[in-house]
Amino acid sequence: MNRQIRVFGIVMIVLFSALFVQLNYLQVFGAEKLNNHPVNSRAVVRDFSRPRGAVQTSDGVLIAESVDTDNAFKRLRRYPEAELFAHLTGFFSFTYGADGVERTYNDALTGRESQELSIDRLGELLLEKDQTADVTLTVSKALQEIATRELGDRKGAVVALDPRNGAILAMVDYPTYDPNILAGHDQEKVREAWGALNDDPDRPLLPRSYRERYFPGSSFKVVTAATALDTGTASVTAPVYPNLTQLPLPQSTEPLRNFGGGSCGGPLPEALRVSCNTSFAQLGLDLGAEKLSAGASAFGFNKVPPIDLPFGVASVFPDASAFRNDKPALAKSAIGQQDVAATPLQMALVAAGIANGGVVMTPHVMGEVRNAQAEVIGKYQPKPWVQAVPADVARATKDMMVGVVAAGSGTRAQIPGVQVAGKTGTAQTGNDTSHTWFVAFAPADAPRVAVAVMLENQPSGNEFTGGALAAPIAKTVMEAVLATP
Amino acid sequence: MSARRLTSGRRNTELGLLLLAGVLTGGAYVLASLGRSASLPANLMPLLLVILGLLAAAHVAARRLAPEADPLLLPLAGLLNGVGYVFVARLQPDLAGPQSLWTAMGVGAFVGTLVFVRRSRDLERYRYTFALVGLGLLLMPLLPVLGQEINGSRLWVRLGVVNFQPGELAKIVLCVFFASYIVEKQPLLSAGTRRIAGMWVPEVKYLGPIMLAWVFSLVIMFWERDLGSSLLFFALFITMLWVATDRTVYLILGGAMFTAGSLLAFRVFDHVQTRVDTWLNPWPVADSGGYQIIQAAFAFAAGGFAGTNLSQGSPQRIPAVATDFTFAAIGEELGLLGTAAVLVAFLLLVGSGLRIAMRADSAFEKLLATGLTAILGIQSFIILGGVTRLIPLTGITLPFVSYGGSSLISNYILLALLLRISHDQSARAAAEAVAQDQTRMAAA
Numbered sequence: 001m002n003r004q005i006r007v008f009g010i011v012m013i014v015l016f017s018a019l020f021v022q023l024n025y026l027q028v029f030g031a032e033k034l035n036n037h038p039v040n041s042r043a044v045v046r047d048f049s050r051p052r053g054a055v056q057t058s059d060g061v062l063i064a065e066s067v068d069t070d071n072a073f074k075r076l077r078r079y080p081e082a083e084l085f086a087h088l089t090g091f092f093s094f095t096y097g098a099d100g101v102e103r104t105y106n107d108a109l110t111g112r113e114s115q116e117l118s119i120d121r122l123g124e125l126l127l128e129k130d131q132t133a134d135v136t137l138t139v140s141k142a143l144q145e146i147a148t149r150e151l152g153d154r155k156g157a158v159v160a161l162d163p164r165n166g167a168i169l170a171m172v173d174y175p176t177y178d179p180n181i182l183a184g185h186d187q188e189k190v191r192e193a194w195g196a197l198n199d200d201p202d203r204p205l206l207p208r209s210y211r212e213r214y215f216p217g218s219s220f221k222v223v224t225a226a227t228a229l230d231t232g233t234a235s236v237t238a239p240v241y242p243n244l245t246q247l248p249l250p251q252s253t254e255p256l257r258n259f260g261g262g263s264c265g266g267p268l269p270e271a272l273r274v275s276c277n278t279s280f281a282q283l284g285l286d287l288g289a290e291k292l293s294a295g296a297s298a299f300g301f302n303k304v305p306p307i308d309l310p311f312g313v314a315s316v317f318p319d320a321s322a323f324r325n326d327k328p329a330l331a332k333s334a335i336g337q338q339d340v341a342a343t344p345l346q347m348a349l350v351a352a353g354i355a356n357g358g359v360v361m362t363p364h365v366m367g368e369v370r371n372a373q374a375e376v377i378g379k380y381q382p383k384p385w386v387q388a389v390p391a392d393v394a395r396a397t398k399d400m401m402v403g404v405v406a407a408g409s410g411t412r413a414q415i416p417g418v419q420v421a422g423k424t425g426t427a428q429t430g431n432d433t434s435h436t437w438f439v440a441f442a443p444a445d446a447p448r449v450a451v452a453v454m455l456e457n458q459p460s461g462n463e464f465t466g467g468a469l470a471a472p473i474a475k476t477v478m479e480a481v482l483a484t485p
Numbered sequence: 486m487s488a489r490r491l492t493s494g495r496r497n498t499e500l501g502l503l504l505l506a507g508v509l510t511g512g513a514y515v516l517a518s519l520g521r522s523a524s525l526p527a528n529l530m531p532l533l534l535v536i537l538g539l540l541a542a543a544h545v546a547a548r549r550l551a552p553e554a555d556p557l558l559l560p561l562a563g564l565l566n567g568v569g570y571v572f573v574a575r576l577q578p579d580l581a582g583p584q585s586l587w588t589a590m591g592v593g594a595f596v597g598t599l600v601f602v603r604r605s606r607d608l609e610r611y612r613y614t615f616a617l618v619g620l621g622l623l624l625m626p627l628l629p630v631l632g633q634e635i636n637g638s639r640l641w642v643r644l645g646v647v648n649f650q651p652g653e654l655a656k657i658v659l660c661v662f663f664a665s666y667i668v669e670k671q672p673l674l675s676a677g678t679r680r681i682a683g684m685w686v687p688e689v690k691y692l693g694p695i696m697l698a699w700v701f702s703l704v705i706m707f708w709e710r711d712l713g714s715s716l717l718f719f720a721l722f723i724t725m726l727w728v729a730t731d732r733t734v735y736l737i738l739g740g741a742m743f744t745a746g747s748l749l750a751f752r753v754f755d756h757v758q759t760r761v762d763t764w765l766n767p768w769p770v771a772d773s774g775g776y777q778i779i780q781a782a783f784a785f786a787a788g789g790f791a792g793t794n795l796s797q798g799s800p801q802r803i804p805a806v807a808t809d810f811t812f813a814a815i816g817e818e819l820g821l822l823g824t825a826a827v828l829v830a831f832l833l834l835v836g837s838g839l840r841i842a843m844r845a846d847s848a849f850e851k852l853l854a855t856g857l858t859a860i861l862g863i864q865s866f867i868i869l870g871g872v873t874r875l876i877p878l879t880g881i882t883l884p885f886v887s888y889g890g891s892s893l894i895s896n897y898i899l900l901a902l903l904l905r906i907s908h909d910q911s912a913r914a915a916a917e918a919v920a921q922d923q924t925r926m927a928a929a
Contacts, residue, residue: 001851002843004728008855009839012862016832019866020825022875026785027821034786039771039779042787042799198772 038311041097048073048094053109053132055089055101058367061141064089064102069185077102077183083176084144087207088137088309088365091179095190100207101135101365103310108133108369108378133377138167138367146480147172150473155202156455157209157344160477163352163441163450165382166361168307169481171345175204210305210312213341214454217427218259218275218409219437219466220336222350224283225272226397227295230389233287234268236396241265241279249281250327256281259426260462269400273408275424277335284334285327289320292334299350299388300360306385307345307363315342336427348452350388351439354401354421355447358394360385402444410438413471415479419444422474424466433457438470442478449481495556495911496548502560503544507537510567517575517795532585536570539585539592543897547904550599553911554904557837561830562885562900566591566893568827569886572814575796577807580888587890591897598901605906609849612665619659622651623701623718627708650891652705652714653882656721656860657899663722664853667729670694671848675730695735698722699742706750712757713867713879719743720863725856729848764877777804778874781813785824785873792820807888809880812872827886828869835862841907854906857899 026034034040052075055064063085066075077092079085090100098106111131147158147170160170181193197205206212228234243265246255256277258264264276271279284292296302296317304314318339323330332338345363353360362385369378389397401421404410409424421444425437436458441450453470462468514533540563547559566588574581602608608615625642626632632642642649667674674691702719705711723739726732750757759774767775780803787798800806800814816824838858845851861884868887871878882892 001728001731001848001855004731005839005842005851005855008724008728008859009836012835012866013832015862015866015870016828018875019869019873020828022870022873023785023816023821023824023828026782026873027789027816027824031786031789034782037783039768040783040786042783042802 039097041093041095048075048092050110051075051132052077052092053111053134053372055105055109055135055137057085057141057144058136058138059140059142063137063141064092073185076185079179079183081141082178082180084141084148085139086176086179087173087209088139088171089179090310091182093182093190093194094185095187096182096194099311100309101137104308105135105366105369108135111372132372134370134372134374136367136370137365138162138380139170139365142484143170143477143480144172146170147473147477148174150476151453151455154455154469155208155457156453157207158451158453158473158477159209159344159348160449160451160481161348161352161363163355163361163447166352166363166385167367167380167382168363168365169449170477171207171209171365173206173208175200175202177204207309208344208454208456210307210309210343210345213313213315213343214435214456215427215429216336216340216342216347217425217435217437217466218277218280218336219347219350219423219425219439219452220340220342221272221275221280221334221425222354222397222401222423222439223296223299223301224280224287224292224334225268225400226354226389226393227292227298228268228283228287229396230295230393231287231291233291234283236269236400237267239286240267241271241276241282244278247278247281247331249331250285251325252328254328256328256331259465269403272400272423273403275404275409280335281331284331287334289323289330292330293317293320293323296340298386299353300346300386301342303386305343305345305349305363308366312345313343315346316340336425344452344454347437347439347454348450349385351422351441351452352447352450353386353388354394354397355441355450356394357391358389359387398444401440405440409465409467410440410471412467413438413440413475413478415442415475415482418442418479418482420475420478421447422471424471426465426467428460429457432460434460434464436464436466436469438466438474440471440474440478442482449478451477453477495554496544496552499547499556499559500544502556503540503563506560506564506567507540509564510571511537513568513571513795514574517571532574532581533570535585536567536588539588540567543592543595546596546599550596551901551904551908553915554908555837555841557833558900558903558907561834561837562896565827565830565885568815569811569883569888571795572811572818572886573807573888576801576811576814577888580807583890584888587888587893590890591893594894595897595901598898599905602902602905605850605853605902605909606847608661608853609665609668612662612669615658615662616666619655619662620701622655622658623705625651650889652709652711653891653895654898656714656718657857657895657902659718660721660725660856660860661853661902663725664849664856666694667725668848668852671729674726675732692738695722695726695738695742699746702743703746703749706746707753710754710756711879711881712747712750712760712877713864713871713881715746716743716879717860717864717867717881721856721859724859724863725852728855729852760877760879764874767874777810778872778878780804781810781872782874784813784817788817788820788823790821792816792818792823794818808882809868809887810872811886811888812869812883815886831862831865831869831884834858838862838903841903841910845906845910846913850906850909854903857903860899861896 052066056062063081064079066077069076090102092098092102151158151172151174158172161168177197184190243263245263246257248255258277264274265279301315301317304312329338333340349360362383364380366380368376371377398421405413405420405422410422413420413422420442422440427435436455439452441447451474453473455469458464573584642651702715706715726735763774767778771779784800795818798817800817803810803813806814835858842851842854868881868883870876882889884896
């Protein structure tokens, strides 16, 4: 029996060696990956009782701060504006980690990033001088309030940014939540609130503007039109699309119809002005999958916009190969249906790219970082993200978008005395509702603001189009920006 | 003469090692109660002394009742028990009192076993009584009124105010039965085989015992929903069968049968599927089913090589950390150094147990010692592997370390039996040596 006993002993040694190897992975070799895992909130716990800087708006309103408390946590994170900035500040929770600016600028807020260790700083460290920094956003409370009011209690998002440098001026998502609840010290209550927020079918925790994709509908025609001009597939005069009520599609018995069953056609500017589906579907087929897919990618589709907010998602336009045997899908994708899905942020960036001579600037919410002595220790340096189209194509596209607002589907975005460029979108969801869109920028010749407005699942019908519902919101927001010096 | 010298030598080694274990435990306890965020209330200090006193009592009992037994077992168990106690007290101070009471009962059971089992061979006589008692204990949780279902498994029996897990005791009782039964039938079990395709295959009529063990492991799996114990029980039987007969076919057969049972469980039970899915990829369910195992992984990672130090980590984030996940807390606060030390302690326990088995004279003692050691080794591997996500998680206790009365009491009984076998062997060897000396002297 002794031989078997010895073999059993060896088996046990092998099993325990496997445990030892696994522990080495968990505790040493894989530890860094686990420590930095997004689900891991241990770093937050470590930071939880440390001093933490404040977050304020560009117009100087405090939107996140730490106040001293008597309990073991030492400090409580407060959000004075509660729901208004929830999707920007995010939350700082003991149980659920951090989101939003609280997450991306955690190092700055806790002072771990700003202070390089050097001899002359050593004294400060020893004296336990306040190392934390405050973050000032590019978003203003005034504009955020206006956009919030305009959106009202309709599910959707409003994104406004400065096309010249990518600074986000307002970013509103509805529904929203109160981050104060998640930052509380009573973990039982926090857990309860978290459960309720997650179970809410309206998904108040979701920042729709940059983490949710929707059919962009006709607002995507800006991309199709600009790509057509860029590739020479169409010019502003030719071809002239025939007046049609429906377009027969290859490989399909189901023709593509115009919105509301109307008849339309004409050259590209005319087709864009009235948002003609048959013309743009034909244009999509003329362009072909390769060019249209490349054009969408040039505007930033299929890439996560490098905004300084966590967990953003990429908008999608399928690879050309997906359309090889599916021409109807290509035609429908050219008008922003079928396989195309975009975040409101991405559509705002499309407008911003046209506004900024074809260059899409990197979107960002951070303006500057100040240390505890209120000295500016970091300022956001604007940088281009993608070159969507050449400047002349951007100019021609802008002229067509001006036509949309001047005398087309987007007349409700007109601002007296200011030329506005825009595009409507009413994307059918397939369950008898539509996502209504408006993307725009103004003034057309020297743009200062680009906007995307998206209202989720609106009823179908002529009175519920992007031009009717979303355009007035975009107008008010742009007007407010232009009213400030 | 030589027998006496041997005695005091072995027990003095044990005393020295126990003192070392005591110092380590006490040091850890003090560390946990110091520190900036001390989590140990000062009034728990007397309870530590109780633990250390109990280990001393166990040592004195060993001196009197099994003086020539292996000196490593008790200090190793004491160290694991002590470290486990520090972590239980640090993680859930309200369990410190009960845990020291359980330790007292465990040491009581240890002494009681040494008192009542004066010769390990005596156990062989009552094999069918043991078989009945073992099966009774195993099936007790299935009884109405008595049986309690906790966390989806039906493993508990309610006796007055305390809940008890009879399965913990059953595995030892059944191990004794297996040992005597297999030894008795060993000629049949190994000789009743034919060589087919280079392998010894038993005749169908001798497959009865293995089928019976399989059926019972399935009962545990399906009615009590306790995968861990089911695996432990069956693996124990197969291991003992193979050690006694050296017929590889039993290993293959056993493996196949358990696989079949597991696949069946996987098909039938949602919670088994969930367990396996969670094991393969816990990340999609990081907020629900995978929360515990992921938080444990984060705890291990946070501990790193040297650990955060006692009381400086936050292992409370792991659900059930004081019972099922104590090892992850050790990983966080004592680091890889601490977890490796625990692994080494268990390996040394297993090593000592197997050495006792190899030295034992009778087949029964050999097999019993192997079986008892296998219980310790396999059980600790199942839970350590589960907590570290090496294998799917099943909720069984980590011997001597986890909080829990049934587990502590049973493991101390197991320890006492190993000491008893070890003592019997050494005493006999010593007696023979004396006898030889006398014969030689008489001859001279």
